[in-house]
Amino acid sequence: RLLRIGLIPGDGIGKEVIPAGRRVLEALPSSLGLKFEFTDLKAGFETFEKTGAALPDKTVEVLKSDCDGALFGAVSSPSKAVKGYSSPIVALRKKLDLYANVRPVKSVGTARTPIDMVIVRENTEDLYVKEERTFDAADGSGKVAEAIKRISERASYRIATMAGNIAVRRQRIRELSPHQKFVHSSPLVTITHKSNVLSQTDGLFRSTARAALADLEAAGTVAVEEQIVDSMVYKLFRQPEAYDVIVAPNLYGDILSDGAAALVGSLGLVPSANVGEKFAIGEPCHGSAPDIMGQNIANPIATLRSTALMLEFLGEDAAAARIYAAVDANLEEARLLSPDLGGTAKTDEVVEDILRRL
Amino acid sequence: RLLRIGLIPGDGIGKEVIPAGRRVLEALPSSLGLKFEFTDLKAGFETFEKTGAALPDKTVEVLKSDCDGALFGAVSSPSKAVKGYSSPIVALRKKLDLYANVRPVKSVGTARTPIDMVIVRENTEDLYVKEERTFDAADGSGKVAEAIKRISERASYRIATMAGNIAVRRQRIRELSPHQKFVHSSPLVTITHKSNVLSQTDGLFRSTARAALADLEAAGTVAVEEQIVDSMVYKLFRQPEAYDVIVAPNLYGDILSDGAAALVGSLGLVPSANVGEKFAIGEPCHGSAPDIMGQNIANPIATLRSTALMLEFLGEDAAAARIYAAVDANLEEARLLSPDLGGTAKTDEVVEDILRRL
Numbered sequence: 190r191l192l193r194i195g196l197i198p199g200d201g202i203g204k205e206v207i208p209a210g211r212r213v214l215e216a217l218p219s220s221l222g223l224k225f226e227f228t229d230l231k232a233g234f235e236t237f238e239k240t241g242a243a244l245p246d247k248t249v250e251v252l253k254s255d256c257d258g259a260l261f262g263a264v265s266s267p268s269k270a271v272k273g274y275s276s277p278i279v280a281l282r283k284k285l286d287l288y289a290n291v292r293p294v295k296s297v298g299t300a301r302t303p304i305d306m307v308i309v310r311e312n313t314e315d316l317y318v319k320e321e322r323t324f325d326a327a328d329g330s331g332k333v334a335e336a337i338k339r340i341s342e343r344a345s346y347r348i349a350t351m352a353g354n355i356a357v358r359r360q361r362i363r364e365l366s367p368h369q370k371f372v373h374s375s376p377l378v379t380i381t382h383k384s385n386v387l388s389q390t391d392g393l394f395r396s397t398a399r400a401a402l403a404d405l406e407a408a409g410t411v412a413v414e415e416q417i418v419d420s421m422v423y424k425l426f427r428q429p430e431a432y433d434v435i436v437a438p439n440l441y442g443d444i445l446s447d448g449a450a451a452l453v454g455s456l457g458l459v460p461s462a463n464v465g466e467k468f469a470i471g472e473p474c475h476g477s478a479p480d481i482m483g484q485n486i487a488n489p490i491a492t493l494r495s496t497a498l499m500l501e502f503l504g505e506d507a508a509a510a511r512i513y514a515a516v517d518a519n520l521e522e523a524r525l526l527s528p529d530l531g532g533t534a535k536t537d538e539v540v541e542d543i544l545r546r547l
Numbered sequence: 548r549l550l551r552i553g554l555i556p557g558d559g560i561g562k563e564v565i566p567a568g569r570r571v572l573e574a575l576p577s578s579l580g581l582k583f584e585f586t587d588l589k590a591g592f593e594t595f596e597k598t599g600a601a602l603p604d605k606t607v608e609v610l611k612s613d614c615d616g617a618l619f620g621a622v623s624s625p626s627k628a629v630k631g632y633s634s635p636i637v638a639l640r641k642k643l644d645l646y647a648n649v650r651p652v653k654s655v656g657t658a659r660t661p662i663d664m665v666i667v668r669e670n671t672e673d674l675y676v677k678e679e680r681t682f683d684a685a686d687g688s689g690k691v692a693e694a695i696k697r698i699s700e701r702a703s704y705r706i707a708t709m710a711g712n713i714a715v716r717r718q719r720i721r722e723l724s725p726h727q728k729f730v731h732s733s734p735l736v737t738i739t740h741k742s743n744v745l746s747q748t749d750g751l752f753r754s755t756a757r758a759a760l761a762d763l764e765a766a767g768t769v770a771v772e773e774q775i776v777d778s779m780v781y782k783l784f785r786q787p788e789a790y791d792v793i794v795a796p797n798l799y800g801d802i803l804s805d806g807a808a809a810l811v812g813s814l815g816l817v818p819s820a821n822v823g824e825k826f827a828i829g830e831p832c833h834g835s836a837p838d839i840m841g842q843n844i845a846n847p848i849a850t851l852r853s854t855a856l857m858l859e860f861l862g863e864d865a866a867a868a869r870i871y872a873a874v875d876a877n878l879e880e881a882r883l884l885s886p887d888l889g890g891t892a893k894t895d896e897v898v899e900d901i902l903r904r905l
């Protein structure tokens with residue numbers, strides 16, 4: 190099978206980690222029967238400064254017509270508001286209708302408490318619709334700005350369905366490995382919301398997610414519970430072992446996944462995939478990290494895992510499993526670790542160690 | 548001086564902890580020259596079920612005309628959307644224009660890393676304006692709900708000003724205790740926002756907070772920095788010692804303070820004050836905790852500290868200091884601790900231990 194992969198490094202360390210994603214794909218054993226074709230694509234703040242567009246039309250067109258999947262690095266946020274600039278990854282998620290942002294957070298010897306959960310974040314709406322306006326206060330007290338938070342039944346239903354499917358898939362893996370100890374031993378979906386304040390919007394997310402999961406729950410296949418987002422952040426830190434799959438509207442998902450990343454010890458470990466009906470973009474959860482760029486010390490693992498995650502959603506589980514296992518082996522040995530994990534290895538050394546283990 | 552205090556226990560363990568707040572006020576040494584008059588007031592879900600109003604007009608009237616301050620316990624959120632019910636504390640904050648929610652988070656031997664920060668949360672706007680609507684999607688794909696997130700220059704300016712003042716006050720305390728080691732050794736305000744996505748609303752919060760703090764920064768009195776909310780949650784857990792005063796819009800403040808509470812070991816330790824020009828309501832950060840209610844095991848410390856915090860904002864620093872010191876002494880001795888802190892003491896026993904130390 191030929192897979193055509195767009196490569197969008199973006200800014201900062203995106204340029205150092207996306208090549209690692211390409212290398213791991215190229216290094217996959219030929220017995221898997223996969224061939225890859227790569228196209229370099231532009232997006233990001235640097236692209237904006239050069240061309241006036243943070244997400245050139247060309248990038249979107251090529252992804253749509255010539256790619257099966259893609260890897261996205263990171264983009265820098267300007268330190269002051271810049272007219273005309275807006276985040277290309279947020280735009281891309283919407284333009285390709287990549288409605289789910291799937292973020293597995295798993296510790297392999299890197300956390301005090303073992304962590305193994307998946308955050309399933311809605312990826313197209315909520316405050317990310319970016320419909321904002323600014324006006325003068327009627328009482329002359331200055332400016333007022335408003336943003337729309339939009340929650341739809343359609344988007345909430347499909348994201349909760351995805352969360353349910355992931356919970357079922359995780360349970361299948363548990364059953365296939367009866368001797369392994371899992372952090373959470375049974376399938377559970379936790380619905381996150383703030384419907385005690387936002388009764389209509391988050392209320393709709395909550396009731397729709399409940400409806401989407403009702404059959405699985407009734408069949409006893411997956412347990413379903415709810416957490417208010419503030420108390421969810423609290424519990425995430427106090428009892429991370431209590432979670433299996435978490436489903437959340439866009440913004441809460443954004444916040445919760447950074448929180449979960451803190452628990453495993455580094456954002457440099459946490460992958461994500463932006464997933465649509467027929468397309469997936471792997472994207473490390475970390476940002477462009479201008480403070481460490483150009484030093485060859487960025488942790489490539491978030492990108493390598495994101496590459497595997499992309500493969501999973503493109504139906505290539507066996508190839509994905511190879512990459513995960515190689516990454517886990519590197520972490521378990523803990524000999525070649527990047528500085529964010531307390532090691533001294535360079536990005537390249539970590540990549541090579543992992544490639545050797547494929 | 549006579550202080551007239553409204554007591555609003557609300558639901559669940561609110562009924563067990565608010566009496567502790569009253570007791571500590573009554574037990575203050577008479578040398579402080581304070582007298583208290585208490586009025587019991589109703590609010591909460593139980594009140595809603597009995598009277599149809601979660602926040603009776605009477606409660607608001609009495610607070611406005613006959614009270615100098617108040618203590619608020621907690622309210623239960625119904626487990627399903629209930630028509631006509633909406634959170635009384637959110638309403639109260641707006642009705643009394645209690646524009647700041649001040650949440651000091653401090654560990655006294657309860658955390659792995661020492662924690663000492665104050666979260667200053669805007670308390671009147673953002674998504675808490677609760678302007679929502681629901682309609683049918685044009686494409687027939689189901690319901691859509693929208694909420695308004697509103698950020699004003701006026702509210703952002705005054706909350707950032709409050710944060711600056713608190714940073715200055717904390718610095719004064721550092722200077723008065725040159726031999727004490729503080730977690731963060733110099734005054735710093737961290738502005739939290741998500742202006743990389745919400746350029747107008749959070750952009751306005753960011754630029755207004757910057758403007759409000761510009762003089763203090765220029766004078767070298769207080770350092771000012773910014774954090775995007777997701778990365779703020781990450782850093783809060785990785786380097787809590789990097790923060791002194793955090794200022795945030797309403798919802799981020801809500802989420803961050805639960806996160807910070809997890810760091811000190813229990814929500815049962817974290818106080819808050821809802822503060823306006825001439826009024827303050829002390830309120831523990833925890834909820835009504837129906838699972839442990841009626842067992843006399845709720846941790847009263849969040850309420851006792853909230854009582855002290857209310858006194859501070861009513862200008863009674865000396866009385867507040869007594870309460871803080873008595874609470875700290877109880878925690879340092881760690882003999883009579885409630886179950887959330889790993890102890891076996893009853894609520895009453897903890898209260899009595901603290902009263903003895905006044």
Ligand SMILES: CC(C)[C@H](C(=O)O)[C@@H](O)C(=O)O
Pocket residue numbers: 276278279443474743744777
């Ligand atoms: C860069 C930013 C727009 C983005 C987001 O908020 O989605 C990032 O935080 C992420 O989590 O991918």
Ligand SMILES: CC(C)[C@H](C(=O)O)[C@@H](O)C(=O)O
Pocket residue numbers: 385386419634636637801832
């Ligand atoms: C109960 C709820 C409405 C409230 C809030 O969101 O403000 C609570 O979480 C708090 O932090 O005081």
